[in-house]
Amino acid sequence: MNVDGKLALVTGASSGIGAATAHALAEKGAHVILVARTPEPLDSAAASIRRAGGRADAIPADVGSIHDVRAMATEVLERWGVPDVIVNNAGAGRFLFIDETDPEEAVAMMTVPYFAAFYVTRAFVEGMVERGSGTILQINTPAATIPWPGAVGYASSRYALRGFTDALRQDLRGTGVRVSSVTPAKVSSPYFDRHPGAEDRIPRIEKLIGTMTPDQVARVVLRTLEKGRRDIHTPWRWAAIEPFARAFPVPMSWLMWRTGTRHPAAMASSTSRN
Secondary structure (H helix, E strand, O other), X not given: OOOOOOEEEEEOOXXXXXXXXXXXXXXXXXXEEEEEOXXXXXXXXXXXXXXXXXXXXXXXXXXXXXXXXXXXXXXXXXXXXXXXXXXXXOOOOOOOOHHHOOHXXXXXXXXXXXXXXXXXXXXXXXXXXXXXXXXXXXEOOHHHOOOOOOOHHHHHHHHHHHHHHHHHHHHHOOOOEEEEEEEEOOEOOOHHXXXXXXXXXXXXXXXXXXXXOHHHHHHHHHHHHHHOOOEEEEOHHHHHHHHHHHHOHHHHHHHHHHHOOOOHHHHHHHHHHO
């Protein structure tokens, strides 16, 4: 897909991967609709694109709220029409063990990203199918393939997003609407500033893979859209590990546990045996 002149909607677009992706799309000539909950940073991100000569509009909305999504979609459809590209990037959730996770927080983690992606896709998919073209791209994380200890709600929601992506692709096969995903490894984003201690729970094996910047991920997203790719894992070390993780889940699960943060009870049990 040549994104020049296309209408692209990006969620979670006020910072991090979302803002960088919106910039990358606008630089290539797309008209970008930025969507996020907090108006001030969202407006700032859109203004930054316009100052650089791009076309961008911002719509504050909580994509975890079906009411907000319906209102946002109505505005988009009335003002600009059906998007050519949807990037479901909004994500949330803390790294917590099961007994640290309140049920209400578990619901919130499932709402964004999974239900958020469902709501946004559902709001526009009929128009995309009727037109016979478009791309829906999900941003996911390695937790969707290889969960680690101390991130049960976070990983579960990413598994749900992966399942939605695969099932949606089957739904839309033959309609002209493409479904893609980009799964980067660790990204230097505001997430770790908002969740102190989360970085310590990432298994140590990630140090072999490296950390990406939001701009690097955005360039991968752009290439995925332009080349019509399906599921992309990045950087190359993570792309090499991911098929192994799917083919050999038991040893990979052990490795994530061995290099990750263990449950306090497991640590106490190990200490007592020694």
